[in-house]
Amino acid sequence: MKVVIIGGGIAGLTLGIFLNKNNSEVVICERTWIPTNGHAFLMHSDAIAILNELKLAAEPEVKHKSINSYSLKRPKGNEIKHLKLSNWNCIKRVDLIKYLYDLFPKNRIKLGRDFSHFIYENEKVTAAVFKNGDVEYGDVFVGADGGNSIVREAIFDSIETTPVEVKEIVGVCKCTTIETNFLSNFNKFQHKNKGLAFGFIPTCEENEYVWFIQYDTAITDYNGNTAEELKLFSKDLLADFSQEAKAILDSNTFETSYIWKTRDFNLLPAFHKKNVVLIGDAAHQALPFTSAGTTNAILDAKVLAATLSENLTIEKAFTSFYEIRKDDVLQHIQLGRDLKNEFINPSNKSDDDITVPLIKKREVGSIPGKSKPIQVLYFTDPICSTCWVIQPVLRKLELEYGDQINIKYCMGGLLPSWQEYNKPKKKKLISTVSEAAKHWDEVCAFYEMPGDGTIWNEDPMTSSYPPSIAFKAAQMQNADKAILFLRSIKEKVFLEKKNIIKWKHLENAAFDTGLDSARLLKDFEGKAPALFEEDLKLAQRLGITGFPTLIFYTSDFDNQHVIKGYQSYEAFEEIIKQLVPDIQKNIVETNPLHLFSRFSTMTTKELSIIYNITMEKAEMILDELYQKGAIDRYQNKNGNIWLSKEKQEY
Structure with a gap:
């Protein structure tokens, strides 16, 4: 042929x-x-x-040049979106x-x-x-x-x-005056009230950028014929835009630029x-x-x-x-x-609802969501050590019963402040930061989860409210990514000794888990505190006094079962079978790399619990994958956390 x-x-x-x-x-x-x-x-x-x-x-x-983030700004530079990109290249x-x-x-x-x-x-x-x-x-x-x-x-x-309603002026230039934080980003500046935008993306050549101006032809259009006329027209369009836009245009040779008449069929x-x-x-x-x-x-x-x-x-x-x-x-x-x-x-759209201008993968064979027979209210806190060490149990629960259990995450407010926490209501095991440090180390060691309590001596947290409010802000964007965000900030505080009251750590966690970090800040300062207050009131109404607390129920909230503190996986399973006696659990994939395609990080204890094997066997499996270069490792004084090398799609 x-x-x-x-x-x-x-x-x-x-x-x-x-x-x-x-x-x-x-x-x-x-x-x-x-x-x-x-x-x-x-x-x-x-x-x-x-x-x-x-x-x-x-x-x-x-x-090719990997492009790691998308930043959308208004013409003067105030950022309204900031998202991680995992699979895009220039x-x-x-x-x-x-x-x-x-x-x-x-x-x-x-x-x-x-x-x-x-x-x-x-x-x-x-x-x-x-x-x-x-x-x-x-x-x-x-x-x-x-x-x-x-x-x-x-x-x-x-x-x-x-019809051609939008045109693009496109060019490539060398520009040495752009700040280094733009060097792996897709940067776009978009007018709020009319169809006008400017964007630039770094190429694989040093200090080189491909740039574009998009404009609505109903507002204005180009009628010139020379490179100098195109340059003047472009500068006039972007007269009110940021210094980055002006620097790009000043560096550009317009003899090689062109206008793209956009259309489709x-x-x-x-x-x-x-x-x-x-x-x-x-x-x-x-x-x-x-x-x-x-x-x-x-x-x-x-x-x-x-x-x-x-x-x-x-x-x-x-x-x-x-x-x-x-x-x-x-x-x-x-x-x-x-x-x-x-x-x-x-x-016609708010800042939050502006669509990211990149195509996403179509969900092949996706099934519409169905009602799940078991509901769970999970009261937790980002700095609760027992909430951290119970993660292996929750992950196995997700793998085996995730399609039949819906878990709603509620923030409990463990530490309003040390002054409030130490009010003489009842005797507490912890009343100082040094006691918190010792408690974290003891809990993590006992339950064989990596963790380091010395953060309480080096950079102590004064409250768990800021990361809790940040979680509520994350939920406003995407409930699934909010759970990834919560996991990320827990890893930052328990393993990396990062004080997650500080905004930079919350922002990094949001970005790394595919959330819009610019929107997270806006919601953190806006509507999220009220949502956090609703969680606190719900916890008070239900008599929640410790974390973690999980309330399992079916359609009738009166028929409920409560788990407080750390419990074995068998205790969870027993409650599930009491609520739905004929429930069928999923078979967990035996290839550990499949788990790393599901979870971007995993502790040795998590693999041990999920596969029902000893810690020694789990460590051997994970170390073998690490030695082969299939996964990465982060070492902590109480154990390792293992990191997927597979890029997550956001």
């Missing part, structure tokens, strides 16, 4: 390399030269993983094209071929004809010739595209007709707000190569390609349109 690819850009080259590896006969036809125009773009790690499949193990990866187009070009046989790339029309026989295409008179015969023809595809027009006639009913198929922007063009175009082109190439290699008929291979890709493509098209409408009408 001979495949003729029309278009030697990213989609066409990637497909050609995959097909060549599958021993297919492939010819790539390009108009003038292999296109290297364009500046740089964001690409998801999924696409980089595919690119790595194309090379030999010893060959270098495509040059890649220069010229680097990616060169990488792909070097992986494909040069004698099969035919330059100077500007597509003209097809030759048909019995309604099937037998050859592609080019404007220079060349004719290329083949069995399968692939249109990889971009958003203005002539191949698409040849098989489907013209299609209706959306509806999902096609098919990506093929007979033996001609479209990939990349020729098949589907989304508005650029999602940063999905290049990733989609590479995914298209891999999927199409796979379906063609499965010994299906050409028609079935193309149909399978469409069925695999259409849902993702449709999601990207819709998100692009939603983001465009949000951009044009910025006052």
